[in-house]
Structure formats: C-alpha cells, structure tokens
Amino acid sequence: MKKKTIEALNRKAKAIERLAEGEQKTAEALATRPMPQGCTTIFDTGWETNPRPTYPIGNCMASVRDFNGCAGDCWWPAQMPDGLTNHRDFDVACPNIARDWRNLKYD
C-alpha cells in the first residue's frame, strides 16, 4: 500500500478523511493521458503536441512560415491576427510575412 504523505492529526481533519472514504478520483492531469501528435482541426489547443524533445520545440521552423496559415485557420487568436473575424484582410498588407511583417498592425 502506498504510504500516506499527509496524516490527519486532529478531530476535524480525521472527520474530513472519513468524508472522503471510498472517494474515486474525479480529475486527471492531461500530461498523464496518452496524446496523439501533430496539429489538429479540433478546437482544443492541448491536443496539439510535439514528440520532439529537442529543437525545433514548436511544430514549424521558422515559426514565421506558419504565420499566415495559422491566422484564422489554426485558432491561435492570441498570437495571430484573427483572420476569420476581426482582421479579415490582414493578408492584403502581409501576404509574405518574412518580407511584410513591418506592416502588421494589431489593435
């Protein structure tokens, strides 16, 4: 049996332990679940993982080559202009991000 790391010492703590008797785990850390790899169409950023332990840590290199593809389509609105709703024409000013990045304007 696994050794307990915390022990109830007073009456109140022991009462809480009795309340929890027979309780099953209700949550599980995502890191312990088997996760598939790669990009995704699923609106769940935790789903996107990368098996490589070394450089490049991200899925794309250089990340600038992924910029236009991610704007709108790949759902990283904090990092990219939202090409589907708020910045629909940003690619007109920046069709080539490596060349045109100075034209990027965020609100």
Place this chain on the structure above:
Amino acid sequence: MNWQRLFLSALAAVLCSAAATPADAGDRFYYLGYEIIQVIDGDTDAIVADIPIKGATREVGLTADRKFLYVATDRHFVHKVDLGANRVVATIDVSNGGWNRLMFGFVLDPDGRTAYGAFMSRRTELGEAIVGKPVVAQFELETGKLLRSVEVPWGVAHLVSVKGGRTIYAFGQDLYKIDTTGSELKLVETMPMFDKGMNSLPFWDYAFDNGGVASMNYYTEKYMGLLLVDQQSGDIEDIVLKGEPAMAYSVVLAPDKKKAYAVMDDLTVIDLAKKTYLASVPIKEGTCYGVNVSSDGKKIYVGGGGSTLTVFDAQTLKPLKVLQMASDGMDLRRIGF
C-alpha cells in the same frame, strides 16, 4: 466557298481550344498563395503566370474538363479560375442570406453547377449573436445560394466526394458519411476516429493530383498513419506506418502509387508496400505545407507555409531549384494537360 468556310470553322475551333487550356501539354503546378496564385511550368520549373485573386487561398476543385479551377479563399469566397486564360472569371460569397458563414471543406459536385461545403455560421439579431448549427450544405456555384443541408457534429474541416458524388465524406473528429442521392442530404454512417486516438489536420488531400485517391495523414500517440480514400469505390485504406512518426502536414502519392512523399520540416519518402519510411531530408528553406510530384515521378515539389517552392530530385532527394514566390502559400497542386 464551302472549303473556305470549313477551313475558317476549323481554325476557329483550334483557336478556341487553345484559349481554353494552356498552350503546352505537360504539368502545371499551381502555388496557392495570398491574394495570388502562381503557375509553374513543370518542364522548366519557372513561374509562367500570376493569377491575382482575392483572399487567402485554401481549397480547390477541378472541373472534369480541366478547364476551370474553383478556389475557395478566406473561408467564404469561391472563385472560378479559367486555366486557359489564367484569370478569375467569377466570384461568389457563401456568406449570404443574412448569415456570416465560414467554410472548412469544399468539393465540387459532378453536375458542374453545384458544390458542397462544411459550414459554421453566425448572424446578429437585435444585437444578439445567433450561432447556426454546423452543417454540410450543397450550394450553387453561380450564386452561392444554399440548396440543402444536413447537420453534422462540430469540427468538420474537410470533404471528399466519392462514388461519383453520391456520397460525401466529411472529416472532423470522426468521419461522417453523407448520402446525397435522396431529396435531402442524410448522414448515414459515422466512422470513429477520435475515440481511437486518431488526430488529423486534413486540409490537404491531393485527390485529383493522385488520380482519384485522397491521401491524408493522421497521428496517434504512437504512430503515423495514412488514410487513402479511393474516390471511385469509396474504400478507405488505413496504412499504419512502422517506426518513429515523421511529422508531416501533407502526403502525396508517387505516380506508381508504390511510394508517398510527406512534408513538414523534412521531406520524407514512404514505402507504401512495406508500410515504413525509406528516407528523409531536411528542407533548408524551412517548414512547408504542400508537397507534389511530377507526373513522371522524377521531381518532387515542396512549398507553402513560407514563400518558397523547392524542387527536389526524387531519386537523390537533392534540391534542384528554389523559387522565391510572391507570397506565403497554402498548397501546391498539379494539373496535367
């Protein structure tokens, strides 16, 4: 004179035919960029035409006569491109009828007048946001008007037309099969993928480039797999590849269908019979989204993501040429004339 009239008629027919398709037979590669499509000649590997187009290119559909390419951009426009004249000749917007629609997944119907799209939709009513149910819908290519639709689960991102358009495969968390033969569209089967731990980004399938086989890669926790969809029969071959997974956005089949080429940060060669990886080389220019192969199988083209297109020797996997394109890109499609 009758012979003169005959000669003039024949000449007119020849000229019309020349205007309808590119002058030289062979491969043309269409680099799908931002506000532009660039045409690359497969013999010289040089850019031979620029086609201005509104929006960020995404999906395409080729008409049966290979004269027109329908190009979806900005997830709501559909442009009709004349491949002979290399220009956009018509544009529709699927956001209409008061709905703001986003289309992830687009295929032509064989009737030549309609297409199918996977739509998310929204509109405002008295200041309130109304979100429509996700649907796969058939719409008119001339007007963008939706004709009929069927509700599908959230997350559909790609469509493949099979069995002469009688069934549409909708790829999302799972694969949904839609029967189009009745008066209404009907979701008739769900093939589980999510619960099997399969993860895919099926934006690239190269169905017409592969001669009627859509090729899409997927990942589980342990391996990379390929889904090969035969458009004629609707059969799906699931190829589980042995060995450490190669990270790839897209996969195209070699003309002999014995090999496949996958691309992301590396160009990887796959042996389809042995279900394993044969070789892999890094792409010096960086990550690419799209990959294609010449119709004789001798050259491999990778590009998109960033604004380069690299031509590789298929035998040695050595780069032959790097083209600097006008914009970043989404894909690279091959049409043989």
